[in-house]
Amino acid sequence: MYLDTHPSYFDSPDLEIVDPLLYDRCVRRFQTNAEREADGRAQGYSGVLEADLYRSEAKLAALSGRGMGDDGAERRQEDLAYVPGPDGQVLPEDEDEVPKTKEEGMERWREAMTLRFLKGGDEEFDYGEVDGREEWDVIEREDAEEHWFEEEEPGTGTIRVAQPLRSFSASTKNQGPTYLRRKLYAWLHGPGAAFKEPIEGANYLGAYDNKGNLKRAATATPGEPLPPPRASDLKPFPKNDDFVSQPVTSEALREAVWERIMKNGLSVKEVSKELGIEMSRVGAIVRLKEVEKAWQRQ
Template sequence: MTVVLRDTFPVADNSANHRRIVIKNRRKRYLDTHPEYFSSELELADPLLYDRLVRHFQTSAERTAEDRAKGWSGIVEADIERSEAKLQALANPDPNATVTYRLGEDGEIVEEDADEDMDGNPQTKEQALEEWKSVMTLRFLAGDDDDFEYETVDEDERLDFCPEAERDMEEAYFDAQEPVQVREDGEPLTGETGVQDF
């Protein structure tokens, strides 16, 4: 997902809308320059979403490696947070949720997909991880990460528009494009090889 916020107001404009756009731009640039924000520690922000979009697609070796990195206390904390979130979802079901929870025969909390083949549900590990990052990005931009000190980003003028970064993004975009030959009038060259056969 690419989120680019542009400030269309003059720099001298001190309106609340201008300030809001500047802050969101700084937050987005922070995420672009700090990919480590999306580490497994972010699981605690929304344990059910992380469970559905990341852990569901992990191999047992990947889960074991992630658990080792968290340590014993991290594993216990994540399990407690996930269990509490499931209990909360069980007590207050969301009618719009694609995943619901019910009590199983042995008293365990069982996850049920409303429709596993529904459009929009990720089918691959890459799609799921991209969706998780997208949701966490929107959450971060809105200022909904209670464990993050937004003042350090919101007041950091170094995260404002940077011509070098903009140029790097443009170069990356153009490098990814396929070259197209055009005629002098700007129309794409079609059916001609450029080799004369006479």
């Protein structure tokens, strides 16, 4: 199994924001001051701020009976329950949920993160690298053996028995039909290749044909910029024809917004009126640019 030979996966500081409350309960509560300081240095200033933000949002969601997903989206809290304490802190409803020792806490944390990994929930991990190596997955070979037995005509007088290399695959990513995996890889190397280097602005599937060609590029004059996105190009959900997203702001425009607010001292309202951007988007752009520039300074 991949995680058995790569235990450093569980040491990544990014895992804390996956489930901040579970991390607090199982890992952080047993850490010494020196260990917490080491985690802080590994995360960096922006990482610590991000973890604190996720932890605060998770506590608010937990108090209302909800949980936070990997992407910050709300989900129902099924495995852990929380109630508010006298000082507003989050308390476990059941004492059995609280690990008694550091070893027990780490075991629970590893179990939760292992299940998430096997379900394909780690969007930052390159599952293709693992699934493409024979030592991690033999499902393809077992499928070929089963296909060979199904096509074998009876009455040949020969019985061939294939010995499976192992009884199960450690990777749940390959538990679907092999045919669908082949179709996926065919798309990635065919029409999907266009998304390896996305164009500036909105870049949804609906803007491309079945061969991966940008539809509005057919009407563009050679040497001239692409026409602006059409309404059909701004529909990110193929089965929801009523939803149309806002145009994506360019990097140059986001930089201009940040400079006007942070350097020139203009108000959000003034920048919104000058550049024709909603005030809520102006504020969001400035906050994101601040985070980006903090990362660059580090």
